[in-house]
Amino acid sequence: MKRIAVLAGVFIGFATSLSGQWETVESSRLGKGQGAIVVRDGAPGYESASSSKVQHTFTRGDAVVGIHKVAMMVYTYELWEEKGRVQVGYLEGGKLRTVWMDPDDLSSFTYDCGCADECSPLSPSFTRTQWNPCFQEGRDTKLDKLRALWGK
Numbered sequence: 123m124k125r126i127a128v129l130a131g132v133f134i135g136f137a138t139s140l141s142g143q144w145e146t147v148e149s150s151r152l153g154k155g156q157g158a159i160v161v162r163d164g165a166p167g168y169e170s171a172s173s174s175k176v177q178h179t180f181t182r183g184d185a186v187v188g189i190h191k192v193a194m195m196v197y198t199y200e201l202w203e204e205k206g207r208v209q210v211g212y213l214e215g216g217k218l219r220t221v222w223m224d225p226d227d228l229s230s231f232t233y234d235c236g237c238a239d240e241c242s243p244l245s246p247s248f249t250r251t252q253w254n255p256c257f258q259e260g261r262d263t264k265l266d267k268l269r270a271l272w273g274k
Contacts, residue, residue, distance in 0.1 A: 155199035155241040157257060158210065158228035159264050160184040165228075167212070167221030171205040177221050178212065182272075185253065185261045186210035186228070187243045189220055199241050201230055211243075216250030229268060233260030 160180040167178035180186075188201035189209045201208045207222040235241035237256035245254040253261065 153235045153241075154232040155235055155243055155257070156188040156201050156230055156232055157199075157243060157260060157264075158186050158188065158201060158230045159261070159268055160186065160223075160227055161229050161268070162227055165223065167210070167223055168207065169221070171207045171209070171222050173222070178214070178219065180212070180223075180227070183265060183268075184212065185257075185265075186212045186223070187257065188230075199243055201225070201228070213251060213253065216252075218244060218251060229264065231260045231264035233257045 160182055163180075163182045165180040165182075166176040167180060169175040169177050187199050187210060189211050190198045190200050190202035191209075192198055201210070203225060206224070208225055208228070209220055209222050210228075211218045211220050213219075233243065234256045237254040238244065243253055243257035245252045
């Protein structure tokens, strides 16, 4: 599966730069995944890229991971804009859920892929899925920077 994701990444070419709050990421084939911190209270998570139905409401400081479907059953963990929104994953009740968000509600960060196969941000378990240490480190570094800005 990892080989398929890498080949898809080479074929499509993932380097992207989205908005002023977004860092450029070179994709998981280069050892980085991409997450984001929600920057405003009440930020909506929509059912689809074009839906107005809100499935989840976020609080400033919540962490999400970018999810980009490259091909059938092939995903990368990066923020990829489609129809003005990005698909993200978040943890709720120990499970990964997905929604679509407005990029202006997010401030991106990268995390190292060394903690899991295929750059997954998760540490799965039988009882409760959690963010893995690599994702947590990227998240915490970005949160520290944002909290310093928010405190001003």
